[in-house]
Amino acid sequence: MADVVATNETIVVVGGGISGMTAAVEAAETGKDVILLERSPSLGGRVNQLYRYFPKLCHPTCGMEINLRRLRGNPRIRVLTLAEVDRIQGKAGDYKVSVTIRPRYVNDNCTACGACAEAVTREIPNPFNYNLNKMKAVYLPSAMAYPQRYCIDPSLIGTPEAEKAKAACPHDAIDLGMQEQKLTLTAGAVVWATGWRPYDAAKIQPYGYDRFANVITSVEFERLADPRGPTQGRILRPSDGKEAKNIAFIQCAGSRDRNHLKHCSRICCMASLKQTHYVREKYGDEGQSTIYYIDIRAIDRFEDFYQKVKADPRVRFIKSKVANITEDKDTGDVLLHGVDTEGYHRYDARHDLCVLAVGMEPSADIRAVADVKVDASGFIQAASATDGIFGAGCATNALDVNRAVQSATASTLRAVQVVNRMAKVEGQ
Amino acid sequence: MGDLNTSMIEKYRNDFLKEVEANVEEGQWVKMCMQCGVCSGSCPLGPSWEHPPQEIFMMIRAGRRDEVLKSESMWMCTSCYNCIVRCPRELPITHIMHGLANYAHRLGLAPKMNPTRRFAKIFWDNIAKSGRVNELELSMRLYFMDGFKSGVQKGLEMKDIGIGMLKTGRLNPFGLFAHKGCKDIKGIHKMLKKAYEIEDRKKGFVA
Amino acid sequence: MADMKVGAYLCQGCGLGERLDIKGLATVAQKEGKAQVVREHEFLCNSQGVAMIQKDVAEEGVNRVVIGACSRRAKVEAFQFPTAAVTRVNLREQVIWSQPDTDEARELTQEMAADYIRMGCAEAKKTAVPAINPAAGHNKRILVVGGGITGMTAALEAARGGYDVLLVEKEAALGGFAAKLHRRVPFTEPFADPQDNGVAALAAAVQGESRIQVFLGATTTRTSGAPGAFSVDITTESGPTVTENVGAIVMATGFRPYDASRLPEFGFGSSPLVVDQAGLEALASDAAAKGQAIVRPDGKAVKSVVFVQCAGQRDETGTHLKYCSGHCCNTSIKQAMYFKDQNPNVDTAIIYTDLRTPGNGEDFYRSAQRKGVTFTKGRVAKVETAGDGLTVHFHDLILNDQAATISSVDLVVLATGQVPNSGVDIEAKPAESKDGEARVQSVSILNLTYRQGPDVPQLKYGFTDSHFICFPYETRRTGIYTAGPVRRPMDIAQAVEDATGAALKAIQSVESAAHGRAVHPRAGDLSYPSFRREGCTQCKRCTVECPFGAIDEDEQRYPQFNEGRCRRCGTCMGACPVRVISFENYSIDTVGAQIKAVDVPDEFSEKPRILLLACENDAYPALDMAGMNRRVSSAFVRTIPVRCLGSVNMIWITDALNSGYDGVMLMGCKHGDDYQCHFVKGSELASYRMSKIDDTLKNLNLEVDRVRTLEVAITDIERVPALIDEYAAKINEIGMSPFKGF
Structure with missing residues (x-):
């Protein structure tokens, strides 16, 4: 990586999800040099793991394709994957960003022909599908993966299988001796776009996420509905592979709860409304969705979508925070217990599958690497006029995709301001 | 006690929420409820409640004073604390339920024949007398609280358990005559009197 | 070359x-x-x-x-x-x-x-x-229209980026709607109390920034040109009109509250004690100026206030606003705090159906509860004058009490929504003009001299929002970006961020224009459309169909391309019946030559040829990914990626059929209300054009199945090959084309 050239007019973007990609592309198209760091082997982040977006029900991969085309064709952007920031030191206009790059064991020669993967048999859980299925230990992270290069899981290193993969490669692209690398990048400004992670549903003990096979999270449900997912887009329940037609959605699974996340995660109401559409898409009038909610937060034009879903006779709304879930051991069905507070109706409702609309929490703690203020939920607070590290997207707040991109675009300008100031200083 | 009720009505007019906040244990938490209903759903005795906690909170806000205070509902609470553990707003619901029950009792509005109220009263009188529960006396009073006939009936129903307890030394057969109170019975009574005074003053039950 | x-x-x-x-x-x-x-x-x-x-x-x-x-x-x-x-x-x-x-x-x-x-x-x-466009505009100044929080923020952030800014405000002072707010909803921890509205400090910063030139009492009365080369007339109420050159425009014209007088059932207009949120801000500011507590309009003390959420919003009857304005729950909470902070004994009740306080708004909600604001899930039916005050009748949804009331209310505050100040709806059909409030306003804001109309196209309900989830700053008018509540209902915190983002896009637009580069989605493309003037029949299809309003007509009625506005989709090229429009790297010939280059075996070979024109953003990647999955499909198909189905010219279809192809497939993005075409109308135009092809086929004596237009998505990795095979089977069924070998 000795060829990574960075100056104090360079913007380092941390995180290669939609916010980070946006920041990188927007800055580069404004004429700035960008280094984009991504922890995983490929770009795209969490939105790439969604089947559809609300409210248009279009596919995230569509925007991803456009962003990748903008990115691939732009010589101002340098992408480093498997890269994690260890430390950011310095001040606005003059940062040193220490980065560790984990080995991919596959070099630039890779053409993604797939011969290496064919040669191995060992399987590992597939993180792209939230570990709902397995994949080869030599893998292309997804069909949309960028860089379009295979990756060898470290667990394979030192095994005969690794040698098999190496032998199978016609392009001399596999380097089993690849080592972890440390490098220090110079940067004028940093955009921190490390995104969010789903709240650990197992912590909501009465819902039994860790005990009942047919209690899953909303992000996992996206994978079930996606043709690229572990069930090829069929909504099958994990316990027995039976078609899940009667599905419960539990809102605020972790959010708006002093015992878990105190903030509202904003997206979950719309996500569940969207997911009822998946049920309709797959099962038509045979599907039944029930949303258990406290308040349906479908703000601005999203209200249209809410009204549309409300008009669907196969979607029910129950104002209730579900108290607990039990499992019918014989059938694998889940039983939801609670009280509909609109008029006080007690229920013990049987469903094929229960989807927890899990909340958002920041995926990385920036305080471990830089002196940046975060709020009580861990989201990065707005930068001051003298700062040069700017939060973007879901690292700053619980945001939907549109607002995350808006946030990333705004943060890009703040970063551009810093490097433009540096350019002036140098020019004098 | 009826006088206390009238004076409270006078004092708070239509604002039952304020009355609860001022006079009910942890009453200031009632306003924090967001009507999610997880308390009502988590309660193991839930199906027996006419008005579950979250509904009671809404009724308080809506000023349904009589309905709330005369209700049997909050007397259903068995202090399992499930609701407190689950409440996303961290309301001390168990305490509020007991507080409401206690307040209703103080005002003389609590349902006279509510078994929990009656048990609580018998229990309290029993323990307050000597500073220690006289188990035999407590059992007898409970059995006979509805009269002699039903008392005998209940006693017969429970006789096997009673004999078992006697055999294992869990019940003193001479308890009615030889109950040992705590060491400083006078001190306890003095302490309780003071506590009553403090509470009454704090809650405005006395001028 | x-x-x-x-x-x-x-x-x-x-x-x-x-x-x-x-x-x-x-x-x-x-x-x-x-x-x-x-x-x-x-x-x-x-x-x-x-x-x-x-x-x-x-x-x-x-x-x-x-x-x-x-x-x-x-x-x-x-x-x-x-x-x-x-x-x-x-x-x-x-x-x-x-x-x-x-x-x-x-x-x-x-x-x-x-x-x-x-x-x-x-x-x-x-x-x-492509050679760089010789007409590239090099002006890098940014025009911001609207001097509210959004406009001032956009101006300031652009200036801090090193760009000169002109800021035009129609009122006599900066500040906009936010200046009228007593306080604003908190945007920093602990999100517990209303904060200073921040307008004075922001206005002072704008006034003190040497790169910003402010025009007060001014409007934009004419806007022409293209990114990097806009010419704008700024007319000041008192003074003369000046013409200024700018490179890009941020439109931050804000909103106005929905007209509460359309809500007589809530007593607005009939009782002075019923106000909208703006009215309450006025009462609060008034009281603050006098150093007093908020009083009723008749001067009496306030003991009880009721807030009616979603007043004239989220309307399912078609009478009022259908959408939710997003900020109003927090705003009512803030206003209830005005009273509670002054006197905790004032009763404040917020009647709502869904309380919408996303993100850290939840802290603000809890803070209000702590202060004693009462929240009631209910639907307000009526507000009536009773004695000296008001009685609010509502359906209490928790207690299921249809006849719930709150009486002796001193003030009722209606949370009405935001109506965008977006100027003329250039796509409104005349017949629709009477059906909604949003269409009444017809004073243009930008006064664009564009052939397609004087303002930025609106998306829905009058908001000039982007249709694209991944790309919020797509306005369909290159170099003009909207920000703040004119784009989408939003609160101040969102507007500030939005303004900063829009300023970046404006800066990016001037930088791209100066280098002759296209902006999103074909960012960096240096090609631009040119046309053979002598062949043009002045049919105007290109000027009408350009999704970005890039093409005007010159004095002689020929198309004038305004290259800087062009997004290089090629819709004009697809529209042109005489095929005079082309790009250096994409033209009738680049595709036509490929169609003709294919070796078409004779009728008896049993080797049909099917042309597939595939949108490069959806269908083509889907085919690639199908290949990555080793999904086999017909070997008789020849695929040509196109920038957009809108760029498909009918001549390609007729050429293909004439040269013996047995079928032609077009695969493009979904169209309709939730269209996914990144050039807005391309796939819809293509499908409209292809719907007319039946006659052509009949003239050629060909079956209508020889041409098929399909909507696909990028995720159709299985479906696209299946569609191909299905079509190949269909062609097999109807037989080989009779045109082979001619």
Whole structure:
């Protein structure tokens, strides 16, 4: 990586999800040099793991394709994957960003022909599908993966299988001796776009996420509905592979709860409304969705979508925070217990599958690497006029995709301001 | 006690929420409820409640004073604390339920024949007398609280358990005559009197 | 440009060498493709392979590079030769990976590859490296229209980026709607109390910034030009009109509250005690100025206030606003705190159906509860005057009490929504003008001299929002970005961020314009449309159909392209019936030549030929990914990626049919309300145009099934090959085209 050239007019973007990609592309198209760091082997982040977006029900991969085309064709952007920031030191206009790059064991020669993967048999859980299925230990992270290069899981290193993969490669692209690398990048400004992670549903003990096979999270449900997912887009329940037609959605699974996340995660109401559409898409009038909610937060034009879903006779709304879930051991069905507070109706409702609309929490703690203020939920607070590290997207707040991109675009300008100031200083 | 009720009505007019906040244990938490209903759903005795906690909170806000205070509902609470553990707003619901029950009792509005109220009263009188529960006396009073006939009936129903307890030394057969109170019975009574005074003053039950 | 020299480079890697007769393909490139240089390489994308091509470009004068290897979506970085036009021939994903690896399949696979080589060479000869637009505009000043929080923020942030700004505000002072707020909803921890509205400090910062020139009491009365070269008339109430040149525009014209007098059931207008949220801010500011508590309009003390949420919003009857304005729950909470903070004994009740306080708004909600604000889930039916006060009748949804009331109320505050100040709805049909409030306003804001109308197109409910979830700053008017509540209902915190984002897009637009580059989604494309004036019939289709309003008409009624506004989708090219519009790297010829280059076997060969024109953003990647999954589909299909189905010219279809193709498929994005076409109308226009093709087919004596238009998505990795096979079967059923060999 000795060829990574960075100056104090360079913007380092941390995180290669939609916010980070946006920041990188927007800055580069404004004429700035960008280094984009991504922890995983490929770009795209969490939105790439969604089947559809609300409210248009279009596919995230569509925007991803456009962003990748903008990115691939732009010589101002340098992408480093498997890269994690260890430390950011310095001040606005003059940062040193220490980065560790984990080995991919596959070099630039890779053409993604797939011969290496064919040669191995060992399987590992597939993180792209939230570990709902397995994949080869030599893998292309997804069909949309960028860089379009295979990756060898470290667990394979030192095994005969690794040698098999190496032998199978016609392009001399596999380097089993690849080592972890440390490098220090110079940067004028940093955009921190490390995104969010789903709240650990197992912590909501009465819902039994860790005990009942047919209690899953909303992000996992996206994978079930996606043709690229572990069930090829069929909504099958994990316990027995039976078609899940009667599905419960539990809102605020972790959010708006002093015992878990105190903030509202904003997206979950719309996500569940969207997911009822998946049920309709797959099962038509045979599907039944029930949303258990406290308040349906479908703000601005999203209200249209809410009204549309409300008009669907196969979607029910129950104002209730579900108290607990039990499992019918014989059938694998889940039983939801609670009280509909609109008029006080007690229920013990049987469903094929229960989807927890899990909340958002920041995926990385920036305080471990830089002196940046975060709020009580861990989201990065707005930068001051003298700062040069700017939060973007879901690292700053619980945001939907549109607002995350808006946030990333705004943060890009703040970063551009810093490097433009540096350019002036140098020019004098 | 009826006088206390009238004076409270006078004092708070239509604002039952304020009355609860001022006079009910942890009453200031009632306003924090967001009507999610997880308390009502988590309660193991839930199906027996006419008005579950979250509904009671809404009724308080809506000023349904009589309905709330005369209700049997909050007397259903068995202090399992499930609701407190689950409440996303961290309301001390168990305490509020007991507080409401206690307040209703103080005002003389609590349902006279509510078994929990009656048990609580018998229990309290029993323990307050000597500073220690006289188990035999407590059992007898409970059995006979509805009269002699039903008392005998209940006693017969429970006789096997009673004999078992006697055999294992869990019940003193001479308890009615030889109950040992705590060491400083006078001190306890003095302490309780003071506590009553403090509470009454704090809650405005006395001028 | 020097003489054209085509170099064809054939890769043997990734199994191409084993699956295909590369020597044979080299012969095709040389003999039929007329490539002057033809080279094979065992691994073309590695450094030696790339160096080999670079050497030819540098030393042999190769300026058209045909890469016969993987998809144009792969190894993009490797195959960049700035001085040569590069054509990618997709032999990997869409030939060997989409055909069976069997001996029987070899012949058809080879024929497929040979056709693609012919097509690549043919395209290369018709394409060129675009020269930079000589008319590129170089003005980098930013115009911001609207001096509220959004506009001031956009101006300040752009100035801090080093750009000069003109800020136009129609009122006599900066501040906009926010200036009228007593306080604003908190945007920093602990999100517990209302904060200073911040307008004075922001206005002072704007006034103190030397890069910003402020025009007060001013409007934009004429806007013409293109990014980097806009010309704007700024008319000041008192003074003269000045003409200024700017490079990009941020439109931050804000909103006005929904007209509460349309809500007589809530007593607005009939009782002075009923106000909207803006009215309450006025009472609060008034009281604050006097150092007093908020009082009723009649001067009496306030003891009880009721807030009615969603007043005239989220309306399901079609009478009022259908949408939710997003900020009003927090705003009512803030206003209830005005009272509670002054006097905790004032009763404040918020009646709502869904309380919407996303993110840290939840802290604000809890803070209000702590302060004693009462929240009641209910639907307000009526507000009546009773005695000295008001009685609010509502349906309590928790207690299921249809006849709930709150009486002796001193003030009722209606949370009405935001109506955008977006100017003229250029797409409104005249008949619709009476049906909604949002259409009443018809005073233009920008007064664009554009042929398609004087303002930015609106998306829905009058908001000038982007239709794209991934791309919030798409306005369909290049170089003009809207921000704040004119774009979408929003609160101050969102507007500040939005303004900053829009300022970045404006800066990016002027930087791109100065270099002649396209902006999103074909960012960086240096080509631009040109037309053969002598062939033009002035039919105006291009000027009408351009999704971005880029094309005007000049004095002689010829199209005037305003290249800086162009997004390079080619919709104009697709629209042109006389085929006079082209781009240097994309034209009637670049595609037409490929269609003609395909070797069409005779009628008795049992080898039909199907042309597939595939949108490069959805259908083409789906085909690539199908190949990556080794999903096999018909070997008779020849695919040509197009920028957008809107760019598909009818001549390509008729040429294909005339030259003996048996069928033509068009695959583009979903259209309709939730369209996914990134050039807005392209796929819809294509499908409209193709709906007219039946007559043409009948004239040619062909079956209507010879042309099929399909909507696909990028995720249709299974479906796209299935559609292809289905269509191939259909063609097999109706038989070979009678036009072969003519």
